[in-house]
Amino acid sequence: MQSESDFIDYVQLRVEAGNGGAGVVHWRREKFVPRGGPDGGDGGDGGSIWMEADPHKWTLLDVRYKRLLRAPSGEPGRGQCQKGASGKDIILRVPLGTIAWDAETGELIGEVLQPGDKVCLARGGRGGRGNHAFRSPTLRAPDFAEPGEPGQKRLIRLELKLLADVGLIGPPNAGKSTLLSVITRARPKIAPYPFTTLVPQLGVVQDERGRSFVIADLPGLIEGAAQGKGLGHRFLRHVERGAILLFTLPLDHPHPSALFYALQKELHTYHPALAEKPYLIAFTKCDLVPPPQRSSYLIPQEAAPQFFISSITREGLPELLSHLRSMVEAHRGTRKVSQPFYS
Numbered sequence: 001m002q003s004e005s006d007f008i009d010y011v012q013l014r015v016e017a018g019n020g021g022a023g024v025v026h027w028r029r030e031k032f033v034p035r036g037g038p039d040g041g042d043g044g045d046g047g048s049i050w051m052e053a054d055p056h057k058w059t060l061l062d063v064r065y066k067r068l069l070r071a072p073s074g075e076p077g078r079g080q081c082q083k084g085a086s087g088k089d090i091i092l093r094v095p096l097g098t099i100a101w102d103a104e105t106g107e108l109i110g111e112v113l114q115p116g117d118k119v120c121l122a123r124g125g126r127g128g129r130g131n132h133a134f135r136s137p138t139l140r141a142p143d144f145a146e147p148g149e150p151g152q153k154r155l156i157r158l159e160l161k162l163l164a165d166v167g168l169i170g171p172p173n174a175g176k177s178t179l180l181s182v183i184t185r186a187r188p189k190i191a192p193y194p195f196t197t198l199v200p201q202l203g204v205v206q207d208e209r210g211r212s213f214v215i216a217d218l219p220g221l222i223e224g225a226a227q228g229k230g231l232g233h234r235f236l237r238h239v240e241r242g243a244i245l246l247f248t249l250p251l252d253h254p255h256p257s258a259l260f261y262a263l264q265k266e267l268h269t270y271h272p273a274l275a276e277k278p279y280l281i282a283f284t285k286c287d288l289v290p291p292p293q294r295s296s297y298l299i300p301q302e303a304a305p306q307f308f309i310s311s312i313t314r315e316g317l318p319e320l321l322s323h324l325r326s327m328v329e330a331h332r333g334t335r336k337v338s339q340p341f342y343s
């Protein structure tokens with residue numbers, strides 16, 4: 001199970017790609033030929049630095065300890081037109097949903113969304129050409145060669161925005177983690193006090209046909225979250241790429257509908273696009289309210305589907321999950337956001 005300090009969603013590191021190896025000036029040496037033609041080979045290319053999406057990673061924790069990544073330079077060319085060896089690339093494995101920025105210019109370098117997606121963080125320098133490459137009918141004995149190009153050097157900021165299909169939005173103590181624990185194999189911490197969940201947790205909902213979607217349990221949101229109150233705002237960006245929001249409104253709260261409006265307002269304040277995501281509503285802890293009294297909690301004039309669920313009795317869960325699943329399937333592929341909301 002994850003602990004709080006393991007969830008790292010922001011790191012900065014320096015990357016230095018390898019320089020290209022120099023091309024060389026060299027002359028063919030053969031018996032009885034005092035000075036053969038030019039045969040200086042090209043230098044090898046410098047190693048590049050890449051990030052690659054690894055579906056088994058969910059945090060940038062292990063990247064945090066890598067302050068500097070330096071790829072080897074290419075080797076100089078050699079006689080007999082031999083190219084120098086290229087520097088080996090370095091591949092940094094990162095979770096899906098990692099975005100790379102140039103920390104000095106603010107430029108978006110790229111993001112990885114699918115397993116195996118690769119983005120070049122620093123390109124290795126090209127090897128220089130040896131004197132063999134410069135020979136021509138008018139220049140039979142070039143006595144010069146190119147130096148290698150320098151490798152790219154950058155300060156990189158990596159930011160993780162989790163890729164979940166569904167994000168749980170609710171106040172502290174709403175039963176979000178309990179819900180995650182009964183519908184997935186995730187084992188988040190559950191407790192009868194607010195702010196039990198301090199960092200996002202992911203769980204995979206799987207059905208008997210093997211279809212699955214990913215659901216993110218986030219720290220509870222309180223009013224003023226968008227201005228930095230509580231914990232939730234720091235993690236709100238992790239629902240930016242969740243296609244669907246699931247509002248969890250606990251029935252042990254006196255006014256669940258007021259909660260709903262407050263949560264929507266927070267999302268809107270944080271970023272208006274968040275408030276436009278498709279959503280549904282689950283009234284949690286419905287075991288606390290007898291069925292005849294439940295309908296009074298329904299939010300009037302609300303087009304989104306509303307469910308009464310209990311993680312204890314499991315009431316309402318199959319209906320909620322099947323609805324979520326069809327929404328997820330309808331919105332698959334819409335989670336690519338190439339320009340993140342803010343930097």
Ligand SMILES: Nc1nc2c(ncn2[C@@H]2O[C@H](COP(=O)(O)OP(=O)(O)OP(=O)(O)O)[C@@H](O)[C@H]2O)c(=O)[nH]1
Pocket residue numbers: 170171172173174175176177178179189190191192193194195196197198218219220221284285286287288309310311312313
């Ligand atoms: N009666 C009842 N209690 C529930 C239900 N689901 C959760 N609870 C209780 O509600 C309390 C809070 O549950 P959590 O799952 O930790 O709530 P949370 O929304 O994750 O809270 P934070 O992480 O603090 O935001 C716990 O004491 C749970 O046992 C439910 O369906 N019925």
Ligand SMILES: [Mg+2]
Pocket residue numbers: 176177178188189190196197217218219
């Ligand atoms: Mg929780």
